[in-house]
Amino acid sequence: MCIREVSTGEESDNEMQNQDQNKSQDESQYSDVQNAVLNSEVIPDQVKTKIRKVIDKYTERSNIKNADTSNNEKKINLQPEKETDVVAQTVNNIKIFTDFTTKYWETFKQSNAYKILFRTTQPAHVIAIIAVLCIVSAVVPRSDDKVNNANESHSKVLSLIYLTSFILHMGSQFWMTFVSGLSLYFALPKRNFSEVQRVLFPRYFTINACFSITTLIIFLKYHAFHTWDTEIAIQVSALFTALFLELVIRLYLTPPLVGLLSAKVAIEKAAGIGTKVGSHNLGPLENCPHYVKMNRAFRKIHTIIAIGNILTMVCTVIHLNYLAGKICF
Incomplete structure (x- = not known):
C-alpha cells in the first residue's frame, strides 16, 4: 500500500519563508565578502x-x-x-x-403626490378609463379603414412586438403559477413566503396587464371591426377578458391584499409563528379574533385573485390555440 504525504498550505508557506531567509543570508554573506575585498589594503587599486x-x-x-x-x-x-x-x-x-x-x-x-397616487382610488379609476379608451379607439374604425384594409400589409415590427408580448405574458403566467409559486411555497417558511408574495404580486399583475393591452391593441389594429367573424370575436373577447381581469386585480384587489399581508407578517413575527415550511399553524393566534378576521379576509381576496389568474390563463390558451391554427410551415 502506498501512502502519500499531502502538504498543507502552512507547510508551503514555511518553505517559502525558509527560502527567503536563506536568500537573505546568502546576500548578507556576499555583501560582507565584497566589502572585505574592496577594503583590503593588500589588493592593488587597479584590481579593486x-x-x-x-x-x-x-x-x-x-x-x-x-x-x-x-x-x-x-x-x-x-x-x-x-x-x-x-x-x-x-x-x-x-x-x-x-x-x-x-x-x-x-x-x-x-410627498402628497405619492399619497394621492397610491393611497386613494382615483388614480386606479383614471388608469382603467385610459385603458378602455385605448381599446375603444382601436376598435372604432377610421374613415379610410375599409378602403385600405385589403391592401394594408402587416408591419414586421408590430408583429414582433405582438408575438413577444403574448409569449412573455403566457410564460410569466405559467412560471408564476406552476413553478415559482409552488416551489417557493414548499421551500420557504410560511412567513417568508408571504413576504415574497407581497413583493411579487403587484409586479406580476402590472407586467401582465401591460402585455395584455399591447397584444389586444395590435390584434385589433390588424382586424378591423367590420371584418370580424365569429372566430375573431372570440379572440377579441378572450384578450379583453384577460386584460379586464388583470386590471381589476392589479388596481382594486392587490393593494388590500398587500396591506393584509404586511399586517399578518408583523403579527406573526410578534407571536413567533409562521416558521414552518408548507404549512401554517395559528398557534397562540388561533383564539385572537382580530387575527382570525384578518386571515379570513386575506384568504377571501387571495382566492378571488387566484380564480381570476386561472381565468386569464384560460383566455391566453384560447388565443394560443388560435395562433397555432394560423401557423404555416
Whole structure:
C-alpha cells in the first residue's frame, strides 16, 4: 500500500519563508565578502577597480532579473483579480443605482403626490378609463379603414412586438403559477413566503396587464371591426377578458391584499409563528379574533385573485390555440 504525504498550505508557506531567509543570508554573506575585498589594503587599486566594475555589472543584471520576475508575478497574481473586478464593479454599479433609486423613492413616498397616487382610488379609476379608451379607439374604425384594409400589409415590427408580448405574458403566467409559486411555497417558511408574495404580486399583475393591452391593441389594429367573424370575436373577447381581469386585480384587489399581508407578517413575527415550511399553524393566534378576521379576509381576496389568474390563463390558451391554427410551415 502506498501512502502519500499531502502538504498543507502552512507547510508551503514555511518553505517559502525558509527560502527567503536563506536568500537573505546568502546576500548578507556576499555583501560582507565584497566589502572585505574592496577594503583590503593588500589588493592593488587597479584590481579593486576591475572587481568593482564586475560587481556593478552583476548587480545590475541581478536587479533587472528580479524586476522582471516581480513584474511577471504581479501579472499572474493580478489577472484573476481583474477578471473578478469586472463582476464586482458591475455589481457595485448596480448597487449604487439601486441605492440612488431607493433614496429618491423613499423621499417621494413622503410627498402628497405619492399619497394621492397610491393611497386613494382615483388614480386606479383614471388608469382603467385610459385603458378602455385605448381599446375603444382601436376598435372604432377610421374613415379610410375599409378602403385600405385589403391592401394594408402587416408591419414586421408590430408583429414582433405582438408575438413577444403574448409569449412573455403566457410564460410569466405559467412560471408564476406552476413553478415559482409552488416551489417557493414548499421551500420557504410560511412567513417568508408571504413576504415574497407581497413583493411579487403587484409586479406580476402590472407586467401582465401591460402585455395584455399591447397584444389586444395590435390584434385589433390588424382586424378591423367590420371584418370580424365569429372566430375573431372570440379572440377579441378572450384578450379583453384577460386584460379586464388583470386590471381589476392589479388596481382594486392587490393593494388590500398587500396591506393584509404586511399586517399578518408583523403579527406573526410578534407571536413567533409562521416558521414552518408548507404549512401554517395559528398557534397562540388561533383564539385572537382580530387575527382570525384578518386571515379570513386575506384568504377571501387571495382566492378571488387566484380564480381570476386561472381565468386569464384560460383566455391566453384560447388565443394560443388560435395562433397555432394560423401557423404555416
